[in-house]
Amino acid sequence: MDYSIEGRHYKTLVPVRVGITGGLISKIEEINGCDNQTLIAPGLVDLQVNGFQGIDFNEAHTTQEEVRQVTQSLWDVGVTTYFPTVITNSDERISASLHTISAACSNDQLVNQTVKGIHLEGPFISKDPGPLGAHPEAYVQGPNWDLFCKWQDKAEGRIKLLTMSPEWPGSVDFIRKCVESGVKVALGHTAASPLQIKEAVEAGASLSTHLGNAAHVMLPRHTNYIWEQLANDRLWCSCIADGFHLPEAVLKIVFRVKSGKCILVSDSTKFAGLDEGSYQSPIGGEVMLDSQGRLSLKAYPELLAGSAKPLLDCIAYLVRTKLLSLADALEMASIKPCQYLNPSAIPGLSPGSDADLMLLNQKNESLTVLKVIKSGQLVHSV
Template sequence: MENESPDLQLQGLHYLTGAPVRIAIRQGRIAGVEPLNDPPASLRQLPWIGPGFVDLQINGYAGMDFNTLPIAPHTTSRLSRALWSEGVTSFFPTVITNSEDAILEAVSAIARECEEDEAAGSAVAGIHLEGPFISPEDGARGAHSRAYVRAPDWPLFQRWQEAARGRIKIVTVSPEWPEAEAFIRRCADSGVLVSIGHTAAAPDQIARAVAAGAAMSTHFGNGAHPVLPRHPNYLWEQLAADELWTCLIADGFHLPDSVLKVAMKVKGDKALLVSDAVMFSGMPAGTYESHIGGKVVLTPQGRLQMADQPQLLAGSVKMLPAGVSHLVKRGLCSLGEAWEMASVRPAKRVGLPFSAGLEAGAPADVLLIEWGDAGGDGSEPRIAGVYKNGVSVWP
């Protein structure tokens, strides 16, 4: 990548401690983190500094989409670069429920660009296949097309994996299918992370899925029926399963603060942030045409809703900086914990080396955020600098 520097030093407030530090970067890796002995008189002049964000679920951004076929040329390359402005240094393009051929075409296009473009190949940590092995029931299915929902099928999945050049690393599955348990076990044995989502599964089905190797929950609390039994239900079962890491959308619309608080307390360091961003993310407020849901309205507050049913969400448009901001400003956790939920923890869950954070020897995916006293004055975070493998990529 262009502008590579063999020796670079960055300074800022450590995202975990708030202490002023200097980070040395050599040959794309962090060489050391030391106290900054000559900080400015006002520490507010320094940006916060921490690891780059890792987003496990990106459907699209700024008008680009991984699910509108044919995928426009250079979508993966352009979107990888566009996400730098949101502090995202690694992400998972997410392909949702569709026909066999459409999914094959989508994963093939993403994989091809990852091989042809260095920036895309470095930023794309894997593909997230969200469906079609999900619940056919209204509510649990969400906005996914009922016409293409189907039972887990290992030979079919292998066809897609071959087309993706082995890049499918996460697959969202509902355990309610009789075929699910064997499918989950084969995925786990092959190194593919199975995430439970868009499900209407019974408690025993959730338990068997976890025993077979399911390891995560996709956008917990969303893609669910609007009304559930008091108990038992599939949300309680996923919360109670210690083995499951939990992805949360913290945009202020998808989950109430009370649900975020409970999930974070129960899951501890297995609570993760995702954006689940759709193509309207990064676009101005207005009315748009969605390929899966007709007309949608993006409000000035960042809520994406159905035009004819404003009470229904039509997807997520707020990115990880907004999720971090929401958690911190609502007092749900510290800046350090929110930052880790958006960076180190997802990297750890999917086995990326960036899980080492700012430790010496870690890949130098580093993010600088200007945010004064971390939102205490009502301000929002501003991405001030992004480094990918030690190379400045933003601004």
């Protein structure tokens, strides 16, 4: 089906008509006399989604239909590609989660096109308090290639990103095997030494997962894994820029140092997209979600209990605080992750690229998604 949409290009603000043919952008042409202020932007890409709107990919009872529901809920907030994220757990639970997600993809073409991969975060991470974060320590272990291959089979080859810590013996060999098999390796939840970080990057590790979070409260001031990853120009970096996980000064520095290699992730839990209130969390017990989207432990309100903001809210926050322009923030949550995953792909608003788009309005300090198009199909409209 051929059709076109009109609006202002998110970057140039020039009125354009975007032609869509067979799931791809076929043409982009400037037009005169477009009086609407609607922006046309690339659909958002979120490499770290643990859950959304009451559904958690890590819970044993989560069904294929619920994976589809999360996909629809994410379309509604402008996300056209995401990686369901499965974290440290027992072999059985990880296997079951991977199977459910994979089966949901196999049974629905549009879900399959939206879930471009699965992010396995753990269990090959650090046991140190701080780096461990909210992962259950009992299931943390050193890298195990046979186990990983078994999980990759359960996922029918869909694990495309693995977050691990290179502090374990055998990490270099393991990273090489992952990368050779086509899996991107990210460093995160780590207490690794600077040398171990260097060796991991030499072996093919290419991303720092939510740099600055899941870290020790106190670190040696000069020699530590945060400086080492910031300084390594071969490492891309993902950030949770929700206004709670990292202070503005840290974000500003990460954006400058990793210029061109920075990716926004939501790391959303199932509490994202819910109303404010108190909820029961499978990890951490009772949690509180406030009106600003801050999720904390009820017993220790100063401690965060995960993320509860979709990417679009993170973008609005970055624009409001003037840390980024709207165009730059949008690209860090769309074009940049696509380039990280596939450097040869045609990204964003270009003829030949996937017709994964959103139409949005910027009014005062808020962003409203009006329409979302996935692979040329309208999947959300207000």
